[in-house]
Structure formats: C-alpha cells, structure tokens
Amino acid sequence: MKNLILLAFLVFFSGIVTLRAQDAGDKLIGLWEPSNGKARVKIEKIANKYYGKIVWLREPNDPQTGAPKLDKNNSDESMRSVPLKGYRMLKDFVYANGEWNNGTIYDPESGSTYSCVIKAKDDNTLDIRGFVGVKALGRTDVWKRIQVR
C-alpha cells in the first residue's frame, strides 16, 4: 500500500510538473501590441505550438483601393489575396528553456519572413527578436500585453 501511495504521489506530482512547464509556455497566449502600435496580435496555441494572428490594424484599409489590406507584398503572387486582418504573422513557436523558439515572424510591409525567438521579460512584456541566420544579426521589438477594456 505504501508503494502504491508513493507511486500515486509521484504520478500526481509529475503531472503537475509537466503542467507547470506547459503553463509557463502558455503565458504567451493572449493579446499583444508591437512597439509601433500599428497592429494587435492574438497569440494562440494550436497542437503544441504557438501562433500569432493579426486581429486589429490601425489602418485596416488600403488607402489606394479603400478595400481591406491584403498581403500584397507576398513573394508568392498566388497568395497576395490573403487578407492581413487574420494573418498569422507568428508561426510555429515551441516553448523550451524559458523561451519560444523555432518560429518565424512575417513582415507584411516587406513580404519577408524572418527566424524569430521570443522571450518574456515579464508577464506583460515580450522581446520578439527577428533575425537573419544568426541571432546577432537581428532586431528586437518589444511587445506589450494589452487587454480589452
């Protein structure tokens, strides 16, 4: 009986430890604003990875056409009709060792996709570093958590 209780506790606590790690990764989930304030991005989890979707644009319509902005700078011409509102600009982030990595960030302004690593400075601040090849060749943007009033 002692063994069984011990085992049960082990299972219970290992479950909690796994859960804690998962929890730590899940603090990325939520609504965030990049430093330029031009967009708001909702980060969600699909399967075991994190994805960020543009949910709001300061300038939602293309000034030239008056229609909702599209991904017109995509290098793939066939994908230029994808609307920017709802666009997944952060993709495939995996949480490990206190940061979210292996992901990419898409810049709709240039149509370029960069490697990206995300670190949480605190619960409400993210360092989002887009880089080219090595992390040293990159630029960090600080995103702030926002909440609906």
Added chain:
Amino acid sequence: MQYTDSPVYSAMKLSGTLVPLPRFCLLLVFFGAVNVLQSQTPDSSAIQEEDYSQYESVTFTDVSARRYCSPKIYDLSPQRFISLAWDMQAPYSSVLSLPGDYSPDLKQGNDGESATATYTGGFRLAANIPVVSRNNILWQLGANVWDTRYNFKDLTVQEGAVGLTNILDARGLRTMGLNTTVFKPLGETTFLLFQGSADLSGDYTLADFQSLRYVRYSGAAIWGRRPHDRKQWGVGISRTYRVGEINYIPVFLFNYTAPNRRWGTEILFPARAQVRRTFNPRNLLLVGYELEGQSYRIARLSTADRSWEVRRGELRARADYQRQLSGFVWLSVQIGWRYDWSYNVDALGNDGREFFRGFTGNQSYTMLNRLGGAPYFNIGVHLVSP
C-alpha cells in the same frame, strides 16, 4: 478486464502486480486531479474565439507601458548588416599643384603634376550590427574598410612637384572606421538621432599602419518628428568630413513615402538627397546625390613636423538600383557622375591636430588640386536587416 496500452495500465505494471480495485480507485482520484488541472489550460483543439470589434478599444495590461515611434518609415531602402561593394571611376584628368600657400579664394594653383587617372577604385566592406534593439532605444555599431587604388598614365611633372601622383599610384588610399548610431524615441512621434564615427584615412597599409593620432571624428545630432508611418523629418547639427575637411553644418532629415507607396524621398541634407521609386518592396531605384569624403594622411609626404593630408571630397550624382537577390541578400548597382569637390592638400602640425576653415576661414592650402569629373560605377552585395 482487458488492459490496453494506456498510461493507467503502464503505471499499474510498474507497481509489479495487478492492483486491486480500491487501490485502482485511489489512483483514479489522483489522475482525476491531474486531469482537472489540465483542463484548465487553454484547449489546443478548440480555439476560443473573441469578438474582433473588442480589439478596437484596449489598454496596456502594464499601465506604465508606453508607445514609441519606430526608426523607420514605410518603404525606406533596406538597412544593411553586411555590405561588400566594388567601386570604380572611369578615366579623368588629374592636375596637382606645386606646393605653396594658396588662398582658399583661388580657383587653381601652379600646376606641378598632370596625368590621366586610368583606374580609381577598389573594394568597400561595411558591417553594421545592432547592439541594443529595444522600443525605447536602438544602438548600432558599425565598421567599414574602403580601399581605393589608382593607376595613372601620361604623367608630366614640373620641377618642385612633390610626386603625389606616383605615391597614389604606388600606395593608393584607404579608410578604416568605426561608427555608431543611437536612435532614441522620446514618444510616439518625436525622436533623437545621434551618429558618430572615427575614421583613420591615409596611404597606409596593414604592414605600415598609421598612428591613431590621425583618427578623424565626425558626428551628428538630430531632433526629429515622425508624424505618421510615411514621414519622418528632423533638424540638427553635424561635424563632418564629407567635403574633405572638417566642417560644422546644420543637417536636415526628410524621409517621406507618398500615399501611393510608389514614390518617396531619402534625404539627409547636405550629405545626401535621393528620390525613391519603389517598384515593389524587393525592387527600388534611388536617384540623387551623395557627398563622400575624408581627410587622407599621406605618410610619404609628411615630415617630422608636418602632416600632409589630402582633403578628398566628392559629389556623386547617381542612380542607385537595389533589388533582392534571394532572401535577405540584396544587390545594388550605382551608376553616376563623380564631381570633384576637393582634392586639396593641407599641411597640419604633426600632432594630428585639426584646424577649422569652414566656409569663411582664410587658412591657405598647401596644394590646390583639380580632378576632372568622371562617370563612376558601384556594384554591391548586401545582407539586409529585418
């Protein structure tokens, strides 16, 4: 009871024997507790959707958070991390004066050497790495190495000439420098921009290196505004060697992109002013000019008490086509006209101390030289920044 390959079964196998029902129930309670906790984490298979209209009206969770303006505007030509270019000028005439005391008001000195430069060019390597890249400050460090080689023909030398043509032909000129840029946003629309650089220029080689006493410092400080994503302007003051010799001049920054996103300007007057035509974000043309210059110490002419420096300043009117080659690798091709602003020589004290002539100073030149204008060509490959 049929056991499948479930975690429950595995756990029971670990205990060594099959577990009686009450104990099994105890385990279930524990697993149940874990499952209850797990159910509190966001469900990955069914995303909880929210009303998008809510996102219009939000606040920062951290009330002390502020928004800052970006250092960029839409469609600016890409910033370069690493850049390798080759620059070449077409043949031009070179007339160098005899040494003497030439008032800055004079148009030309007494001719000492004349020749045709058949080749002027070399490689230019530059790197620019962000050290701190945050919303409230951006700090970059850079380094550059420029090599300029000369070949002359049809050289005619008058008596008393110093032989600068032959020195240039034999040794060429080079510049090595470090530079830094700090962009400090003060809020959502205002910013400060500081640039500084330290350059060592002369006819030195790595084996015959020049004393760091002759490092020349230049810099600029700009206060600016970025009223929206397509415009950025600023005013400031600079200490510059862009016309060859030190000068303190006001600077005016004006980066603009038209609402149709096809046209724009990239101006840091008087250093450069360009009109931009954006074909698409991976393909653009800049037309305008750039001032380029440095003060080059000529070791072979310098003596124990005099440091001879060529005040080289060029105005380059040009068309600069830039396009993405692949991913973050870009190509640039410049074609233009190189107009000689200054190729005069000053003999400074050998402690390397500069003097300020500016637009009104009357300090005389030691050589008053004239270079003919020439078409030039520059091709470069660049690793650009996100």
Added chain:
Amino acid sequence: MKVLLSFLLYLLCFCVACTESQTITFKTAPITLVASGPLFEGSNTAQGDFSPNIAAFLQQQGLAPSSLQNATLQKVSLVLPDSLHADLVSEITLQLAADQVDMQKVAVLNPVPAGQTQLTLSVAQEQKKIADLLQQNKMLLVADVNLKKDLEADWQATAVLEFLLTIKK
C-alpha cells in the same frame, strides 16, 4: 574518340534513366473542419486533422514508401453544409501543419462567392515541405475563416485535398 563519345552518351542515358520519375495523384478522404461556436465577426480558426498514411497508399500502388521524392498540393475543394455557412464567409485561408513540420499556407479563396457551397480554393504556387507533411502520422488543417457576422453555432466545412506525388522509379 567515337567509342568515348558513345560511352559518355550511354552514361548520360543511364543517369537519366536512373533519375527518371513518375507522378501520381493522392486524394484525401473528406476532412471535417470545425470552428467551435459561438463565433464572432472577423477571423476565426477552423481545424481538422487526418492521417495521410502515405506509406500505405504507396504500397497499394506497388511503390516503396521511400520512393516519394516530392509532393505538391494540386487542388483544395471545400464543401459547406448549406448556403447559410457560405454566405457568412468572406475569405478562407488554408494552412497545413504537423508536429514536426512548420505550418504552410497552401490555399486561399478571397472573396468567397456568395451562396456557393462547393468551393475550390486557389493553391499556392510556392509550396514547401508538402512531402514532409504527408509523411507525418497526423496532419493538421487550419482554416482561417473570415466571418461577415457573428454565429452562435459551430462553423463547419469538409475539405478534400489532392496532391501530386513525384515518385522515384
């Protein structure tokens, strides 16, 4: 000289024959995509998953699983349950993902034609890692569905994907 040239020609033919490939079409069974309601106007996420079982499919065709050289998505057909579902949607973007493979945007339809329940999406010209995705145990379909107005219930659709497989002979 003639002998050498003939030898080189034979060698070339041999190399071409060795690298010769064939293409076959692989069509998935209908995959159900669901966005759980209540849903709001704007972009919503519908998901579905399926097991490609590409190795089994290749074996059925008398081909070795390792013979898969390349794959491209050729066609995406979407069937909506009724015109109400169709009228609600302004655009659809479809992505494929798996645990070990990054998410790939593969098709889009903008705008969604009014009232049509059978839709064919425009497939991306630039496609990456499709063969890798097909070789996973489970592939995830993620559709970003832009709704014109709120929907209390779930939003559903059925997708059929058609892949062109390049097989090494």
